[in-house]
Amino acid sequence: MSVPADRMTLPPVRLPSEAELARDALAAPLVGRAVRLARWAGPGTRVDAEGELVADELASAAEVLGLTGETGEDDAADAWRAALDTGLVEVARGAGPAEDEDSGDGGGGAGRVLPGEQLKAVTSGSPKDVLAYWLDLLDVALVDAAAPVLDATSAAFQEDGGFDFDALDLDPEAEAEFLDGVLGNLYQLTVRDDTATGRAAAPVPLPALAASVIVPDDMDEPTDDVLEQVSDAMVRLDDQFQVLEPVGLVAYTPVDAALMADADAPAGEQEAPLSEDDVARYGLVTLTPLGLYGLRARLMDAGMAAPRVGDLADRDARGLLDGIAGYPEWAAREETEQWLAGRGAGQAAAALLEAAHGRDAGAPLRRLNCQQALALIGPAAEPAVRGVLDDPELGGLARVWLAELGTGTPVPPPSPELVFWLTVDTIAAQLDAEGEPDELRELVEGLVGRHAGFFDEAWRVDHPATADVLEAIGRLHPDRALAKEARKAAFRSRSRGEA
Numbered sequence: 452m453s454v455p456a457d458r459m460t461l462p463p464v465r466l467p468s469e470a471e472l473a474r475d476a477l478a479a480p481l482v483g484r485a486v487r488l489a490r491w492a493g494p495g496t497r498v499d500a501e502g503e504l505v506a507d508e509l510a511s512a513a514e515v516l517g518l519t520g521e522t523g524e525d526d527a528a529d530a531w532r533a534a535l536d537t538g539l540v541e542v543a544r545g546a547g548p549a550e551d552e553d554s555g556d557g558g559g560g561a562g563r564v565l566p567g568e569q570l571k572a573v574t575s576g577s578p579k580d581v582l583a584y585w586l587d588l589l590d591v592a593l594v595d596a597a598a599p600v601l602d603a604t605s606a607a608f609q610e611d612g613g614f615d616f617d618a619l620d621l622d623p624e625a626e627a628e629f630l631d632g633v634l635g636n637l638y639q640l641t642v643r644d645d646t647a648t649g650r651a652a653a654p655v656p657l658p659a660l661a662a663s664v665i666v667p668d669d670m671d672e673p674t675d676d677v678l679e680q681v682s683d684a685m686v687r688l689d690d691q692f693q694v695l696e697p698v699g700l701v702a703y704t705p706v707d708a709a710l711m712a713d714a715d716a717p718a719g720e721q722e723a724p725l726s727e728d729d730v731a732r733y734g735l736v737t738l739t740p741l742g743l744y745g746l747r748a749r750l751m752d753a754g755m756a757a758p759r760v761g762d763l764a765d766r767d768a769r770g771l772l773d774g775i776a777g778y779p780e781w782a783a784r785e786e787t788e789q790w791l792a793g794r795g796a797g798q799a800a801a802a803l804l805e806a807a808h809g810r811d812a813g814a815p816l817r818r819l820n821c822q823q824a825l826a827l828i829g830p831a832a833e834p835a836v837r838g839v840l841d842d843p844e845l846g847g848l849a850r851v852w853l854a855e856l857g858t859g860t861p862v863p864p865p866s867p868e869l870v871f872w873l874t875v876d877t878i879a880a881q882l883d884a885e886g887e888p889d890e891l892r893e894l895v896e897g898l899v900g901r902h903a904g905f906f907d908e909a910w911r912v913d914h915p916a917t918a919d920v921l922e923a924i925g926r927l928h929p930d931r932a933l934a935k936e937a938r939k940a941a942f943r944s945r946s947r948g949e950a
Contacts, residue, residue, distance in 0.1 A: 496508055
């Protein structure tokens with residue numbers, strides 16, 4: 452999977468256990484059919500030179516799978532091909548039964564069908580074995596999905612029944628990259644932060660997904676040419692998702708055939724807002740938990756950071772606090788809860804406080820995350836917190852935490868120096884965590900407003916982020932006069948550091 456340079460890190464994903472994912476994999480229609488055919492096949496099963504089932508065997512396979520109708524044998528052929536390509540069955544070449552030239556089955560005796568090594572792994576292996584098999588099957592399915600549809604309606608179809616591949620004007624690598632890009636965007640849309648639950652959003656409309664890889668980010672209104680590209684992409688994706696659904700990657704509602712026939716009314720030209728039913732007619736795609744697992748594995752293989760909630764459970768306290776630095780609130784909380792589980796409260800609190808030390812760029816956010824982790828521990832952390840009241844880096848954090856805990860036990864008041872240091876540290880942490888949203892603007896106003904003559908003292912604060920924080924206040928504070936004071940104070944702070 453290709454890795455866009457500007458998307459090297461993704462939000463964390465919440466995934467079921469390996470056992471649950473393995474059950475989902477075994478329940479995927481294509482997996483179930485491929486396994487059933489692998490168990491059904493034997494040395495007497497006749498295949499052609501490519502390992503495909505001959506005509507009457509294919510009819511029997513469809514019957515075994517309970518597949519009927521116009522697509523029954525096609526679906527059976529897909530299942531057999533999946534079994535063959537993923538090692539559920541193997542064909543020992545030149546060891547087949549005697550060929551019956553009068554059978555009319557299109558040939559036989561091209562090889563002897565044997566159980567493949569993967570069959571045992573899937574039917575009696577561990578969840579990890581099942582998932583490893585499923586990832587192999589996913590690779591096969593993705594290749595199939597990106598391949599052109601070849602039938603009698605194809606421009607490459609020839610009168611003799613063959614195909615002129617040069618007539619397709621197709622770039623296989625470009626097709627695969629396009630599908631990778633679509634699936635990468637679908638992954639991001641699925642794992643993006645939902646502040647209410649941290650769960651995946653609603654199914655993604657196919658036009659929106661297609662547009663996400665075609666419409667440039669800086670284009671306010673798509674041109675007619677771009678809209679036509681989106682419509683063409685929807686047609687391709689409609690076919691591709693119908694290939695990928697049986698493997699368990701997605702749940703998919705296909706595009707309404709009536710819409711596909713009406714090429715004069717692309718989705719992007721609708722004037723009135725679409726109802727939910729109208730949107731569904733253009734196709735809806737949902738990445739399943741198994742799909743999240745599979746795409747995450749592929750993204751990580753491609754070098755992208757795709758964290759999973761629970762990955763940090765075995766790290767030390769510093770690893771936890773640094774690891775959750777870029778997490779949304781729900782994910783940071785769940786990761787911390789998993790880290791705390793199985794650790795003694797007092798020992799965990801002490802380790803977190805020790806890890807919160809530092810004058811590096813990530814230290815302010817580490818201290819903020821430490822404070823939030825201590826809140827999850829609760830009163831059991833109080834002894835460890837009181838032990839750092841005199842610590843120059845942690846004393847302010849400790850006082851804030853104890854005040855919020857509200858035990859009634861007296862807390863020594865902070866020195867003026869500590870108040871200013873904590874103010875700088877708090878703003879620096881929020882800058883690192885959130886950039887410069889409206890909430891940070893309100894924080895800046897509140898903290899600066901509490902201290903008369905704030906900028907006369909703030910530039911002297913011995914904190915590595917002092918100048919950066921003062922510059923940020925100069926950008927964020929709505930009062931122009933105070934913003935100017937902040938910029939002057941930032942200049943004095945930098946001059947002081949260079950002296």
